[in-house]
Every structure is written in C-alpha cells, then in structure tokens.
Amino acid sequence: MKKYLMAAALLAAASAHAHITLEQTSAPAGSYQKLVFRVGHGCSGSPTTAVSIRLPEGLAALRPMPKAGWNIERTPDSLSWRGGPLPDDFYEEFVMFGKLPAAGSHTFKIVQSCQAGSANWETTLETR
Numbered sequence: 001m002k003k004y005l006m007a008a009a010l011l012a013a014a015s016a017h018a019h020i021t022l023e024q025t026s027a028p029a030g031s032y033q034k035l036v037f038r039v040g041h042g043c044s045g046s047p048t049t050a051v052s053i054r055l056p057e058g059l060a061a062l063r064p065m066p067k068a069g070w071n072i073e074r075t076p077d078s079l080s081w082r083g084g085p086l087p088d089d090f091y092e093e094f095v096m097f098g099k100l101p102a103a104g105s106h107t108f109k110i111v112q113s114c115q116a117g118s119a120n121w122e123t124t125l126e127t128r
C-alpha cells in the first residue's frame with residue numbers, strides 16, 4: 001500500500017482508495033495462515049478482470065481458495081485469478097492459505113488487470 005506504481009494522473013484520483021492490500025500485515029513466522037487480499041476498486045473506473053500476485057520467497061504449502069467466476073493459474077512463484085469482471089464500485093477478496101516464511105519483511109507484488117488498463121501494487125507482510 002505504501003509503494004505503488006501508477007501514472008501520475010491516476011495517482012491523485014486513487015490515493016484515497018484502498019488499492020489492493022493484505023487484510024492482516026503481520027503474523028507469526030512459520031505459522032499456517034490465511035492471507036486475504038482486498039480489492040477496493042478497479043483501474044481508474046475500469047472493472048477488474050485479473051489479480052496476479054507474485055509470491056515472496058519462503059511461502060510454503062500454498063493453497064489458493066477457489067472463487068466462483070474466477071479461474072486460478074499457478075506457477076511456482078505466482079498465483080493469479082482471472083475472471084470477473086469485478087465492477088469498479090464493488091469490493092472483493094482473494095484468499096490463499098499457506099505456511100508463512102521465516103521472520104522478516106515479505107513483499108507481495110500485485111498486478112491488477114482491468115478491462116481498460118492495469119495497476120501495480122505492493123503489500124508487505126511482517127513475520128515475527
């Protein structure tokens with residue numbers, strides 16, 4: 001949430017919104033936890049059609065939660081939901097479950113794809 005890449009013109013319009021963020025930003029290292037990614041809006045008014053999350057190192061035994069209307073794509077280092085479209089003025093959550101990394105700061109890089117355009121986000125999980 002604190003770091004993100006957007007065109008300067010979109011930045012001012014979106015800065016008051018929720019972006020894509022983790023519901024909980026800290027958790028015990030090595031514990032099994034649910035990670036909830038919250039999508040607060042689309043791309044400058046355009047509906048969301050995909051959320052692709054690049055996973056930090058050390059996340060293990062990862063299980064995405066299936067979601068009606070969305071197809072899940074997995075690679076060793078990313079997890080994507082494609083479907084929707086999720087209208088700009090709706091809220092949605094994308095969930096995964098797994099074993100968290102060792103103590104430290106772990107960043108998830110997220111690409112939000114929309115019917116028009118896309119946006120890049122980062123959200124960080126602290127494990128202790």
Ligand SMILES: [Cu+2]
Nearest residue numbers: 014017018019
């Ligand atoms: Cu926002």
